[in-house]
Amino acid sequence: GGDSHGDRYQARPGGGRRPHILCVVSRCVVKVEGVEYELTGKWHTVVCVSSQRLHNPEAGGVANFQLLPGPLVLIIRSPWSVEVMEGSGARVAVLGDSIKHFPAGQLSAFDISAANVSKEDIQVHIVSPAKRPVSYQLSESGENVYRVAFVTTEVGSYVVDVAVAGQKVQGSPFIAKAYDAGLIRVSDVPNGVVGQPCQFRVDASQAGEGQLEISINDGEVPNHVQVLGGGRCLVSFTPDTAKIHTIDIKFNGETVRGCPFVCRVADTSRVSLTLRHLELIPVGQPAAFNISVDGGGSAELTVTVRTPSHTTLPVRVSGSVRAGFIAEFKPVEVGAHTIIVNYNESAVSGTPFTCKVYDASKVGVSHLPRGAIGKSLQFVVDASEAGEGNLEISISAAGRNIPTQVHPQGSARFAVSFVPLEAIDHSINISFNKEPVQGSPFVAKVQADPNRIVVSGQSLAATAVGKTSFFTISNVTGSVEDVEVSVEGRGRKHQRAY
The missing domain is CATH 2.60.40.10 (Immunoglobulins)
Known part of the structure; x- marks a missing residue:
């Protein structure tokens, strides 16, 4: 309402507790919405059922508008001439990093700078990533400055919608990211x-x-x-x-x-180890290696030996930086053991080192049958429970080596065979990693065939020039006069007859 037709009144958008009658949308577009507004310091309530929009009047200029009559509307001396002011959206700023990102679980706040508006004119809506509204507190923090404070616990993107006097501020809705460094x-x-x-x-x-x-x-x-x-x-x-x-x-x-x-x-380059001799070690016997540390100062050394059953062995470390260190342990089971040496809590070059523990006593040899001259004799060697290593087998008779054949059977089992040439005991030597296996040397009994004359002796294969050689004739019936021997040399030259 006004006092006289054609009087000029200054309308301040956002002056009332409810939506105002005048607002400038985007840039100075007047819209009549039927609201409360202020004229020359006095409050008037106007209810409007229709409106007339005036586009793009210049801020600071004069725009005419008219309230159209409707039910329950009292029109006095309409139309009025109203001075158009700059819209509130252009005079509002949202300040603070929390409008962009903020820590979850902590009190966060951003400021709204808006001149000539009251606290009641500011509307804020904060929506969490789970689409739930977030409560906040709005307070005055200075002249024309209002602070929005809130606390959230959910990490993610929040939608913040800010409006002043019913109009969204520039940039609204804002997307604020909540983070939690504690996660x-x-x-x-x-x-x-x-x-x-x-x-x-x-x-x-x-x-x-x-x-x-x-x-x-x-x-x-x-x-x-x-x-x-x-x-x-x-x-x-x-x-x-x-x-x-x-x-x-x-x-x-x-x-x-x-x-x-x-x-x-x-700096583990200061530490040197000697471990090559531990590649193969026997079970139940102490094993040791040296550790040298170059330079002075303190040295924190730790030595760990892990067994195949994933346990650790006791290790005794003695010595000093100046004199060097000795680490000693005793393996109690067959298999691969891992040696780890740490210097000042860092692994020394060359470790972890794997040493293979064996037990020669676990090598088994089958029963040796009685042999016969000229017939193959065979037995079995089982090293499946002895660990890794080298198996050596040698057979001799009367101080002479007998050719031997070894046939792998799988799973560290071997079939061994040889052909005896003399009716004497044959000695079988078996070692595992240079250690004699239990029961070695074994003896193979070889007997002659009573129905067959046997000629034996090393000189039958090779003999030295100029030296007396001999061989043996067994199972001869009759006297020595019944035996005829002929020895021929190169070119079938007769040597001597007996």
């Missing part, structure tokens, strides 16, 4: 070795969106980040100094829980 997981950081890459993993898959910052020794040591996907990455660096390295990780400027992580770096 970042860092794998166990291993100890490092000078000159060798050191790696660890960072899992930010549950922490939301943000910027990950990794610093090693305050940025002195370069690091490389390999993105693995799904919010996970692999971080690697190569230390060049034997000292403690500290790892600091930040997510959106917040320090990750557990920081700083510590990586102890050692």
Whole structure:
């Protein structure tokens, strides 16, 4: 209502507790909506059932509009001449990082700068990633500045809708990202070795969106980040100094829980080992090796021996940095044992080392049958329970080696055969990794065929020139006069007859 037809009144959009009668949409578009507004400091309530829109009047100029009559509407001296002011949307600003990203589980806030509006004119709607409304508190924090404070626990994208006097501010709705640095997981950081890459993993898959910052020794040591996907990455660096390295990780400027992580770096090139003699060792006997550390200073050495049954053996380490160290242990079972030597909590070059433990007493030999001259004699050697190693078999008679054949049967079982040429005991020597097996040497009894004359002797195969040679004739019936021997040399030259 106004006092006289044609009077000019200044309408301030957003002046009332309800939607106002005048508002400038986008850039100075007047729309009459039937609302409460302020004229020269006095409040009037106007109900309007229809409206007339005037497009693009200049801010600061004059626009005429008329309230059209409708039910229950009292029109006094309409139309009025109203001075058009700049719309409220152009005078509002939303300030603060929390309108873009904020930490979950902590109090967050952003400011709304709006001149000539009251607290009641500001409407804020915050919707969580789960589509649930988020409560907030609106308060005045300064002249023409209002603060929106809220707390959330859910990581993800929030939709923030801000309106002043019924109009959305520029940029609304805003998308704010909630993150939680406490949900970042860092794998166990291993100890490092000078000159060798050191790696660890960072899992930010549950922490939301943000910027990950990794610093090693305050940025002195370069690091490389390999993105693995799904919010996970692999971080690697190569230390060049034997000292403690500290790892600091930040997510959106917040320090990750557990920081700083510590990586102890050692120079294992100072340590040398002698392990070659332990490639094959017998069970039940002490085994030892030497450890040397170059240079002075302290040395934290640990030696671990793991058995095939995944247990650890007691290890005794004695000595000093100056004199050197000796590590001693006693294996109690057959199989591959793993030796690990750590220097200042880092594995020494050359370890883990695998030594093979054997037991020669576990080699079995089958029953030896009685042999006959000229007939193959066979027996079986079973080394399946003895561990890894070298099996050696030799057969001799009267100090002379007898040709032997060995036939693998699988699973460390071997069939051994030979043909005796003399009716004497044959000695069978069997060793495993240079150790005689239990019962060695074995004796094979060889008997003559009573129905057959047997000629035997080493000289039948080879003999020396100028020396007397002999051989034996067995199972001869009759006297020596009945035996005729002829020896012929090269060119069938007769040597001598007996």
